[in-house]
Amino acid sequence: xxxYNFDYLDELEAEAIHILREVAGQFEKPALLFSGGKDSITxxxxxxxxxxxxxxxxxxxxxxxxxxxxETIDYRDRMVARLGERLIVGSVQQSIDEGKAVEQKGxxxxxxxLQTVTLLETIEKHQFDACIGGARRDExxxxxxxxxxxxxxxxxxxxxxRQRPELWNIYNGKIHKGENVRVFPISNWTELDVWNYIRRExxxxxxxxxAHDRDVITRNGQLMAASPYVNMDEEDVVExxxxxxxxxxDISCTAAIASDxxxxxxxxxxISQSKxxxxxxxxxDKVSEAAMEDRKKGGxx
Amino acid sequence: xxxxxxxxxxxxxxxxxxLIGRLLYDxxxxxxxxxxxxxxxxxxxDDGTVDLAILTDGLRAEREQGITIDVAYKYFxxxxxxxxxxxxxxxxxxTRNMVTGASTANLAIILVDARNGxxxxxxxxxxxxxxxxxxxxxxxxxxxxxxxxxxxxxxxxTQKYKALAEELKLQHVTYIPVSALKGDNIVHVSERxxxxxxxxxxxFLEQVDTDVQEQSDKARMPxxxxxxxxxxxxxxxRGYAGRVVSGTFKVNDKITVLPSGASSTISKxxxxxxxxxxASSGQSVTIHLADNVDISRGDTIxxxxxxxxxxxxxxxxLCWMDTKAMDTSITYLLQHxxxxxxxxxxxxxxxxxxxxxxxxxADEFKLNDIGRVVLKTADNLPFDxxxxxxANGSAILIDSRTxxxxxxxxxxxxxx
Numbered sequence: 001x002x003x004y005n006f007d008y009l010d011e012l013e014a015e016a017i018h019i020l021r022e023v024a025g026q027f028e029k030p031a032l033l034f035s036g037g038k039d040s041i042t043x044x045x046x047x048x049x050x051x052x053x054x055x056x057x058x059x060x061x062x063x064x065x066x067x068x069x070x071e072t073i074d075y076r077d078r079m080v081a082r083l084g085e086r087l088i089v090g091s092v093q094q095s096i097d098e099g100k101a102v103e104q105k106g107x108x109x110x111x112x113x114l115q116t117v118t119l120l121e122t123i124e125k126h127q128f129d130a131c132i133g134g135a136r137r138d139e140x141x142x143x144x145x146x147x148x149x150x151x152x153x154x155x156x157x158x159x160x161x162r163q164r165p166e167l168w169n170i171y172n173g174k175i176h177k178g179e180n181v182r183v184f185p186i187s188n189w190t191e192l193d194v195w196n197y198i199r200r201e202x203x204x205x206x207x208x209x210x211a212h213d214r215d216v217i218t219r220n221g222q223l224m225a226a227s228p229y230v231n232m233d234e235e236d237v238v239e240x241x242x243x244x245x246x247x248x249x250d251i252s253c254t255a256a257i258a259s260d261x262x263x264x265x266x267x268x269x270x271i272s273q274s275k276x277x278x279x280x281x282x283x284x285d286k287v288s289e290a291a292m293e294d295r296k297k298g299g300x301x
Numbered sequence: 302x303x304x305x306x307x308x309x310x311x312x313x314x315x316x317x318x319x320l321i322g323r324l325l326y327d328x329x330x331x332x333x334x335x336x337x338x339x340x341x342x343x344x345x346x347d348d349g350t351v352d353l354a355i356l357t358d359g360l361r362a363e364r365e366q367g368i369t370i371d372v373a374y375k376y377f378x379x380x381x382x383x384x385x386x387x388x389x390x391x392x393x394x395x396t397r398n399m400v401t402g403a404s405t406a407n408l409a410i411i412l413v414d415a416r417n418g419x420x421x422x423x424x425x426x427x428x429x430x431x432x433x434x435x436x437x438x439x440x441x442x443x444x445x446x447x448x449x450x451x452x453x454x455x456x457x458x459t460q461k462y463k464a465l466a467e468e469l470k471l472q473h474v475t476y477i478p479v480s481a482l483k484g485d486n487i488v489h490v491s492e493r494x495x496x497x498x499x500x501x502x503x504x505f506l507e508q509v510d511t512d513v514q515e516q517s518d519k520a521r522m523p524x525x526x527x528x529x530x531x532x533x534x535x536x537x538x539r540g541y542a543g544r545v546v547s548g549t550f551k552v553n554d555k556i557t558v559l560p561s562g563a564s565s566t567i568s569k570x571x572x573x574x575x576x577x578x579x580a581s582s583g584q585s586v587t588i589h590l591a592d593n594v595d596i597s598r599g600d601t602i603x604x605x606x607x608x609x610x611x612x613x614x615x616x617x618x619l620c621w622m623d624t625k626a627m628d629t630s631i632t633y634l635l636q637h638x639x640x641x642x643x644x645x646x647x648x649x650x651x652x653x654x655x656x657x658x659x660x661x662x663a664d665e666f667k668l669n670d671i672g673r674v675v676l677k678t679a680d681n682l683p684f685d686x687x688x689x690x691x692a693n694g695s696a697i698l699i700d701s702r703t704x705x706x707x708x709x710x711x712x713x714x715x716x717x
Binding site: 022161164166170188 | 304373400526530544572581584598695
């Protein structure tokens with residue numbers, strides 16, 4: 001018997017790799033949903049650890065709202081080139097052009113909800129039976145209830161009252177034709193765990209995670225990037241501020257925070273002391289107490 | 302720093318969610334916007350203070366009914382440790398959810414209402430803890446504020462529980478008098494119970510040994526995936542990827558592949574860009590063998606000097622988890638690590654009345670029923686007994702008509 005140093009990040013990492021390999025072993029056509037955010041970037045590193053020197057047994061899939069931060073797309077393309085893996089892009093703009101999704105109106109319009117349409121379309125088109133995502137249970141209270149292997153029906157819907165029991169480290173990925181499974185390998189990680197892992201592994205991130213100068217407007221008490229994708233009117237005052245983003249989503253629903261954190265160490269100490277949760281900067285969750293639960297039931301990530 | 306996974310058991314009114322809310326609140330783990338959300342919620346305690354239980358009730362139906370239906374996972378950390386809490390429902394109709402939450406826990410907190418003492422559901426929860434082999438139990442005697450923080454009440458309940466712990470063979474039991482509502486002995490030692498000389502709940506959780514690694518001579522690694530790049534420079538590369546579930550593998554160890562029985566020697570252990578001398582339970586690695594052996598997903602690599610049980614018949618404890626009753630006439634699928642094989646329930650040995658712990662003869666299992674059965678599998682299973690290895694001694698049953706997970710099973714003895 002040997003004693004070895006197996007700390008909490010090693011344990012979380014080993015668990016996530018185990019889950020990724022279960023996906024590879026149990027499904028015919030899996031995919032890894034890649035948003036360009038730190039959580040899906042972490043997933044990519046975990047996939048490298050699970051399958052190298054072999055190829056990933058799945059393509060990366062980006063559901064592109066068309067309202068992206070430039071830095072994210074730039075990062076995505078460089079990463080895909082480095083990995084030599086396949087990237088599939090599902091375009092929300094295309095869904096809108098084809099009349100399958102309708103652009104929201106009004107000042108706070110965002111394409112967040114439209115992603116579900118494009119996601120489900122992409123799943124159907126490519127016949128994906130499992131989609132790996134970077135959702136974590138600490139993000140939000142509906143997510144806290146979701147299984148690691150989360151079965152969705154033919155319409156992509158999550159039924160919280162009919163979840164399969166998930167015991168020990170055994171994942172039941174059996175599904176009927178047309179159904180698919182959303183798999184969340186970093187369910188048990190917190191935001192801080194992800195940052196500590198990124199630091200330990202020395203993983204490069206899109207620059208918008210770090211403090212930079214940007215034109216922003218203040219709306220509903222939140223800092224939003226002043227961009228052509230955000231509907232602005234005369235009430236909105238554009239100011240230049242030092243900010244960074246804590247999550248990376250659609251530009252029209254992701255708020256920035258005022259920050260001087262330029263290095264990962266600064267970010268980690270900022271998060272450790274922060275009194276606002278990560279999703280507090282997501283307008284999409286503020287709609288109602290059950291906003292996430294309702295979106296998940298509708299097929300959201 | 303390591304991780305402690307624990308779950309809480311208690312009934313609707315024992316203040317289980319309040320206890321978790323209190324742990325999060327007093328360790329400063331609730332962030333301002335989350336706190337704002339619960340302050341804005343309509344549900345309040347009788348005295349107008351915020352209801353901390355709302356923090357864990359994540360589903361609309363749960364908030365509406367004020368109960369916990371499904372397992373909710375919560376996370377917090379202190380300087381000493383990262384904690385993962387499975388907040389499980391206590392009502393008998395949600396026994397399967399409790400079993401789910403308990404299956405990955407190293408420790409159980411059993412809540413007892415100081416006014417009611419050890420009741421039927423305390424027995425039921427404690428039985429599940431012993432069935433699932435959870436090493437540590439904390440009996441949190443809650444609502445001490447309602448019994449004037451009485452030492453006599455605490456002692457009486459402790460004495461009663463000790464008899465139960467002995468009957469269930471629970472090894473490590475710790476008793477802590479608390480008030481989750483008022484915060485006594487949760488994070489800080491209470492000044493209202495000076496007669497109590499023990500630690501606060503959090504302090505206990507911070508230092509109890511976690512024992513996450515199954516350290517034994519029984520090295521086991523179920524193969525999940527075979528890595529074969531098939532490129533020019535890695536033409537002959539063949540790595541067996543999996544997670545070591547117990548024991549330790551070292552380079553040059555003699556190993557046996559089951560069920561084929563083929564043997565070889567470990568030539569190399571890899572983890573991404575590192576080459577390792579050894580790999581122990583919990584680690585996800587890639588193993589290379591000296592010989593060309595036919596191995597695929599579902600096979601298990603084991604240490605040749607400590608072979609597992611191998612049988613198509615096994616006596617197992619079974620918790621039934623489906624609304625459709627168990628049917629001894631049909632064939633289920635049994636998933637044991639990465640292996641899936643056909644399985645029938647060959648015999649029902651007994652069913653346990655989990656409120657009284659009495660064993661009865663029975664023909665069928667309905668939702669939430671627990672008992673002992675004999676399982677008959679199509680393929681030989683390389684297993685260890687659950688009491689020796691949780692990971693290699695457990696399996697789930699799947700109904701191939703619905704694909705639902707219908708049973709949780711723990712291998713206990715060889716059947717003849």
